Amino acid sequence: SQQGEEDPQxxxxxxxxxxxMNCSYKTSINNLQWYRQNSGRGLVHLILIRSNExxxxxxxxxxxxxxSKKSSSLLITASRxxxxxxxxxxxxxxxxxxxxxxxxxxxxxxxxxxVHP
Amino acid sequence: SQTIHQWPAxxxxxxxxxxxxxxxxxxxxxxxxxxxxxxxxxxxQLLFYSVGIGQISSEVPxxxxxxxxxxxxxxxxxxxxxxxxxxxxxxxxxxxxxxEQYFGPGTRLTVT
Numbered sequence: 001s002q003q004g005e006e007d008p009q010x011x012x013x014x015x016x017x018x019x020x021m022n023c024s025y026k027t028s029i030n031n032l033q034w035y036r037q038n039s040g041r042g043l044v045h046l047i048l049i050r051s052n053e054x055x056x057x058x059x060x061x062x063x064x065x066x067x068s069k070k071s072s073s074l075l076i077t078a079s080r081x082x083x084x085x086x087x088x089x090x091x092x093x094x095x096x097x098x099x100x101x102x103x104x105x106x107x108x109x110x111x112x113x114x115v116h117p
Numbered sequence: 118s119q120t121i122h123q124w125p126a127x128x129x130x131x132x133x134x135x136x137x138x139x140x141x142x143x144x145x146x147x148x149x150x151x152x153x154x155x156x157x158x159x160x161x162q163l164l165f166y167s168v169g170i171g172q173i174s175s176e177v178p179x180x181x182x183x184x185x186x187x188x189x190x191x192x193x194x195x196x197x198x199x200x201x202x203x204x205x206x207x208x209x210x211x212x213x214x215x216x217e218q219y220f221g222p223g224t225r226l227t228v229t
Contacts, residue, residue, distance in 0.1 A: 042220035
């Protein structure tokens with residue numbers, strides 16, 4: 001089942017603007033990751049935030065995590081046309097009854113970002 | 118550095134025909150391996166994962182099967198394809214001790 005739900009489903013902005021995408025999930029997690037997918041390609045890992053972290057930065061990316069609200073956001077600052085892609089959040093759990101989850105991830109439906117030059 | 122390969126890149130197969138998609142990883146040992154399917158414009162659905170040679174776990178009942186004959190080789194198969202098997206198939210690996218997954222370029226399968 002799909003745990004992550006992303007919002008908006010599609011986002012269209014001008015180059016130079018900031019893009020914010022949100023992700024909500026339902027069950028307990030030990031990490032949340034964001035991936036990017038260019039059309040017809042595989043996914044590329046962008047950034048990971050652990051459940052005990054609230055904010056993380058990587059270049060023009062900023063991720064926040066609110067475990068009380070079971071939500072995360074990805075901010076891309078000063079967007080470029082090359083940022084045009086689909087963005088997915090994925091949650092990893094710690095497993096059941098102390099066992100391992102084998103690193104399985106549950107992906108959201110994604111946000112399609114279009115950045116116009 | 119680690120790389121992951123998938124082939125073929127695209128495949129058109131008739132209903133009822135067999136399927137074999139291959140995924141290989143280079144530059145790492147004992148990875149966890151995953152097969153996903155992505156329907157058009159949607160998120161990824163985990164189909165199978167493997168934590169070692171010969172160890173396969175299935176996430177959803179379906180017309181597909183997976184095998185891991187070697188440490189860095191993961192194969193997705195079907196004896197008889199259905200129209201509903203069409204989609205974009207992605208293989209991914211994860212190292213021991215990490216959380217991030219690294220994806221291959223994918224195989225676009227169209228069943229006609």
